[in-house]
Amino acid sequence: MEILKAFKIRDFRTLWIGQFISQIGDYLALIAALVVIQKLSGSALWLGFTAMALTLPQLLFGLVGGVMADRFDRKKVMVISDLARAAAILILIWAKSPRELYLFPLVGCFM
Secondary structure (H helix, E strand, C coil): CHHHHHCCCHHHHHHHHHHHHHHHHHHHHHHHHHHHHHHHHCCHHHHHHHHHHHHHHHHHHHHHHHHHHHHCCHHHHHHHHHHHHHHHHHHHHHCCCHHHCCHHHHHHCCC
């Protein structure tokens, strides 16, 4: 198969495996956030609001972000993006009561 030939290229294989692991981590973080929201609020409204906060930035800025990523050094863009996402997710450590639920949709924009 032609597609399997790409995996013989070390750089492609490394990038693909790294992105695969990153995607798994992203989905596990999403599931964890939704579980915490459900435990703290018990409200489907907060789940929906957070899901909207996760989806809307991708719809609004996805194309622009792709253009920006193509114009700058890709490695720097990836590192800066990952560091910003890590910092945003670390903020969720302080969400321990229903009063801090607003952090999830806010951080969701970076997830």
